[in-house]
Amino acid sequence: MKTRSITIYVNGEAYSLNVAVNRTLLQVLREDLGMPDTKYGCGTGECGACTVLIDGKKSILACLSLAATMDGAKITTVAGLEQEGKLHPVQEAFVNEGAIQCGYCTPGMVMKSVSILAKNPHPTEEEIRRELEGNICRCTGYVKIVQAIQKAGDAMASTC
Amino acid sequence: MSSRILPEFDLLVPQSIPEAVEMLTKYQDKAAVMAGGTDLLVLMKSGLKVPYIVSLSEVPGLDYVIYDPNDGLRIGAMATLAQVADNADIKKNYAALWESAAVNGTPQTRNRATVVGNILRASPAGDCCAAALALGGKVVLQGAAGKREVDIDHFWVAYRTTARQAFEFAVEYRIPANVGKSAFKRMTRADQDLSKLNAAVCLNMSGNVCQGARLAIGCVAPTTVRMKKAEEILKGKEITDSVLKEVEEAVKGEVTPIDDVRSSAWYRKEVSGILMKRTIQKACA
Numbered sequence: 001m002k003t004r005s006i007t008i009y010v011n012g013e014a015y016s017l018n019v020a021v022n023r024t025l026l027q028v029l030r031e032d033l034g035m036p037d038t039k040y041g042c043g044t045g046e047c048g049a050c051t052v053l054i055d056g057k058k059s060i061l062a063c064l065s066l067a068a069t070m071d072g073a074k075i076t077t078v079a080g081l082e083q084e085g086k087l088h089p090v091q092e093a094f095v096n097e098g099a100i101q102c103g104y105c106t107p108g109m110v111m112k113s114v115s116i117l118a119k120n121p122h123p124t125e126e127e128i129r130r131e132l133e134g135n136i137c138r139c140t141g142y143v144k145i146v147q148a149i150q151k152a153g154d155a156m157a158s159t160c
Numbered sequence: 161m162s163s164r165i166l167p168e169f170d171l172l173v174p175q176s177i178p179e180a181v182e183m184l185t186k187y188q189d190k191a192a193v194m195a196g197g198t199d200l201l202v203l204m205k206s207g208l209k210v211p212y213i214v215s216l217s218e219v220p221g222l223d224y225v226i227y228d229p230n231d232g233l234r235i236g237a238m239a240t241l242a243q244v245a246d247n248a249d250i251k252k253n254y255a256a257l258w259e260s261a262a263v264n265g266t267p268q269t270r271n272r273a274t275v276v277g278n279i280l281r282a283s284p285a286g287d288c289c290a291a292a293l294a295l296g297g298k299v300v301l302q303g304a305a306g307k308r309e310v311d312i313d314h315f316w317v318a319y320r321t322t323a324r325q326a327f328e329f330a331v332e333y334r335i336p337a338n339v340g341k342s343a344f345k346r347m348t349r350a351d352q353d354l355s356k357l358n359a360a361v362c363l364n365m366s367g368n369v370c371q372g373a374r375l376a377i378g379c380v381a382p383t384t385v386r387m388k389k390a391e392e393i394l395k396g397k398e399i400t401d402s403v404l405k406e407v408e409e410a411v412k413g414e415v416t417p418i419d420d421v422r423s424s425a426w427y428r429k430e431v432s433g434i435l436m437k438r439t440i441q442k443a444c445a
Binding site: 001002004021022023024027040042043044045046048051054058059060061063064065066068069071112115131133134135 | 162163164165166167168169170171172173194197198201202205213215217218265266267268269271272351352
């Protein structure tokens, strides 16, 4: 087949489209669905700017996913983290800790951070740094990103 | 070619193993099998032309990781590196494979990439390849005529060429039980890079005496290879510093690396023996 009809769920909403089979999830999100919050960085799986979540917790790369094979997938992008005008604790922490400079890595970084905390609510600095592999930041030196994740973890734990 | 887009191809999404086999029987060399896609799609963005992609994404029952203390380990074609890295039985009993999966790439690629895919890619730098060659086991291939098994020792026949025929695909990698103590080590610039050198060992120990060893090393030949001379040195001996020194020298003499973007032939040769020695020490620790 050269095109396929799929239904994907992005940030809780269903989208049914007919996609060319050679389109990546990243292209479909940004161009077909008009959601540019997920970024294109390298296209080859190294920078992590295109990181999205499956089932709210599993981080994957949209640039290396064929949209046509994602029928039924439940995808979260960074714009979907906010709930009724309130920022997600990870977003809040990134802002408060000054973990954002140019902002280009931020969507992917935030999504990776959410997946880290979903698996490990109280990660050590070493655990965070290891799990941040695959998300490259050229500006911050990662220090404030690590702090933001730790702060977000604490905030999320205290509201459980 | 921009890494933003993929070239055109025809996508096939079989809903069962027999359907996948039917498609491969029909298209053979014109088809590439896709599991996680983290390798194939990157190759295609760099210009690889593939008329047909047979995606295993909707074939049920291929994502298993089954460990039995008597039967050993069976890893399905769609089982991801993340599944292996999260598995305590593998960490305990097949440490080399566990580590090769846990350090490979990034968390995002590990959520998609597969052990079987790494083996089928047949890169001499493949981290899971080194672990697999040390641990032994077989690749299970499925074709129209049924299943056949190929020993891992005979699976990589030449640079990026496997024993798989165009009309079949790998459904499983299996390792027997009680393979012994194993370990994996790699040398790379940053963790998510390809290895410039990697090694894996599996030691069959009787107390302090090594009854047999499988020593695998990558990035030094067209495929991952075993250091047979070094394995002979270990056989029936206690693993002492002087035995390890002999192994180190033997490995250094046996490897035939080349210069490439990641490292030089000289450097690889120089450190190969030491890396193997340290991998053996890690297995014994």
